[in-house]
Amino acid sequence: MNKKVLIIGTGLAGLSTALRLTTDGYEVEMVEKYHRPGGRLNLLEKDGFKFDMAPTFFSMSYEFKELADYCKIKMPFEFVELDPLYSVHFEGDDRSYLIHKNLKKLAEEFKKIEPDLEKKLERFLKSAGEIFHDTENIVIKQNFDSLLGYLLQLTRVPIKHAPKMFYSMWREMEKNFDSFEVKVIFSLVGFFLGATPFDTPAVYSMLNYTELVHDGYHNVKGGMYKIVEGLVKELEQRNVKMHYGVEIERFEKTNGQISAFYDQTGKKWAADLFVVNADAASFRGQILQRKKYAPKKLDQKKWTLAPLTIYLGLDTKVTNMYHHNYFLRRNFKEYAGKIFKNTIKLDKPYYYVNIQSMHNPAYAPEGKESVFILCPVPDLRYKANWDDADEIADAIIADMGERTGFDFAGHTESRSVYSPKDWESAFNLYQGSGLGLAHDLNQVGGFRPSNKDEEYKNLYYAGASTVPGTGLPMTVISSRLVTQRILKDHGTLS
Incomplete structure (x- = not known):
């Protein structure tokens, strides 16, 4: 029955x-x-444009394959691997950095500011890979019936990884790299967890291994x-x-x-x-x-940062940008320390931009472009009033235009802005927290x-x-x- x-x-x-x-x-x-x-x-559909509302790429694609195998079905969608993974723009720089999976190409990107990067990365990624493989089946893919059972399970993890549970991802970057730019870029995975590298344990550097070596990042065809x-x-x-x-x-x-x-x-x-x-x-x-x-x-x-998301339908194609882009500044430590509790102005935030119709042309009418912007912001505990959401969006769009030389505001024919309040209302996200x-x-x-x-x-x-x-x-x-x-x-x- x-x-x-x-x-x-x-x-x-x-x-x-x-x-x-x-x-x-x-x-x-x-x-x-x-x-x-x-x-x-x-999915958001508006004015003839389509937008992926939140996630725009993922790692560990084999978990989807495991799901399909378990359920005895063919994969119901097709992966598109990203390489380069993404582009990073620092305020004040004339150039951006492309993050390649190939370590030689990646080292070439940073040769002027981080000598011997390939060797440094090999050492760093070897350690990160060991953490991943030593914990994946012992901790990540396990149920726990009690706190004691969990703590006992942790004793199966090689003791050499224990120190990285007690210091930050940023400190791990400082131990391995010299340049500000490289340390910031490889600590961005902390933000993927909805936190910052200053309060994310160093063990999560294993995510650098998953992005650069183990499986990379993927989008989906269509x-x-x-x-x-x-x-x-x-x-x-x-x-x-x-x-x-x-x-x-x-x-x-x-x-x-x-x-x-x-x-x-x-x-x-x-x-x-x-x-x-x-x-x-x-x-x-x-x-x-x-x-x-x-x-x-x-x-x-502790909750993850909330999302402020912007969806732009443009009347023309974007030039001189990659599919996935991060726009960062030089006040990284100050910004990371203050953004959670809303103690820094949001007139010059950090943000991520995905030109969605570059991957998937059907997301925009011919000759036009769908653009998604995500800005991690304080949750509703620390910023309850979002009447200024459009004002913050204006500042982001203006900043993006200034730093890329492309007039996003002038070419916008469709625009939607979702504040943390909108996300809380639509999906019952507690206090608007983006990732729980x-x-x-x-x-x-x-x-x-x-x-x-x-x-x-x-x-x-x-x-x-x-x-x-x-x-x-x-x-x-x-x-x-x-x-x-x-x-x-x-x-x-x-």
């Missing part, structure tokens, strides 16, 4: 979990607050939303029903288990098992009313909210704020870990 699973949220973790559970014989139904599936991996469309098409063939405009507000319990959730209209959503693909920390507080996750407790946790809980040592592994509920035996979690963490491949791994939990507790039904 089939067991029914209700999945709350249709982000990548939710869709991947649904695909795995249907493979294992479970009946799955999904509910979603937004008007289309995908969560933050979503746009990132093809990931969602491909998974949804497969789920539709498996008779998985998805309901949109559904916001869960309360629950019902019977004999120590969840029997149903209720949405904003009072409609009852019953099932045998439940998987929450919303924030695993804030859901416990806001819906389950757990004291441990009350607003005051949640606000004391940060990756401090006291918020990773066994310290992170578990993917199995502490009280209700039929309630589970998947997504960025549970194990193993943030990022597209991490949420795919999350779907595998929560599925393992469910199969252990309830068995395979197929």
Whole structure:
């Protein structure tokens, strides 16, 4: 007899979990607050332009292949490997730096400011690779039943890596490189985690290994939303029903288990098992009313930076830019130290620009361009009022035009700006945090909210704020870990 699973949220973790559970014989139904599936991996369509709303590239592509193999399907989308990976522009420089995977080409880019970079990188990446391979299966791809179990598991990690848990990524850069530019560029992976390299442990330098050596970065042919469309098409063939405009507000319990959730209209959503693909920390507080996750407790946790996103439809093609671009300044340490708590002006922020129609021409009408801009900003705890979002966007667009020599403002025919408040409203992101809980040592592994509920035996979690963490491949791994939990507790039904 089939067991029914209700999945709350249709982000990548939710869709991947649904695909795995249907493979294992479970009946799955999904509910979603937004008007289309995908969560933050979503699509904006406006004025004839298309935009990937948030993620624009990913690493560890083999995790998607594992998902397809597990579910016995062909890959429902096609990878496009990036090389060069991205371009970096420093304020005041006449040139930009292209980050190549080939270390000889990369060293050539920096030969005037960082002598012997190839040798330095080989040494640095060897160490980063050892951390990655020594922790991937022991820590990253594991469920933990208790904090003690997690700590015992850590004892299996070679002791030589222990010091890097206790000093910052920036210090690791200072130990390996000399020039300001190189140290900044290779610490950008800290920002990928929604934090800064000054408060991200040095162990996360393993991400430099994944970008330059292990798997690189990838986009998807036809746009990132093809990931969602491909998974949804497969789920539709498996008779998985998805309901949109559904916001869960309360629950019902019977004999120590969840029997149903209720949405904003009072409609009852019953099932045998439940998987929450919303924030695993804030859901416990806001819906389950757990004291441990009350607003005051949640606000004391470390959350990732919030997104301010800008979507421009241009009436012409952009010249002299790469697909993926970072625009940085020289006050890196000051900016990183002040941006979280909104103690620095946002008139000259750091930001990332993706010329999306360079990868995917169908994203813009012929002869035109789709441009996505992401500026990491303080979350709503530190900046609650975003009436100045358009003003900040104006400053970013003007700065980008000045530094590239291209008149973005003058060629704009479509423009949308999403503030942290908009992101919070659309996707229930706690305080507008872009990637959920940060990756401090006291918020990773066994310290992170578990993917199995502490009280209700039929309630589970998947997504960025549970194990193993943030990022597209991490949420795919999350779907595998929560599925393992469910199969252990309830068995395979197929």
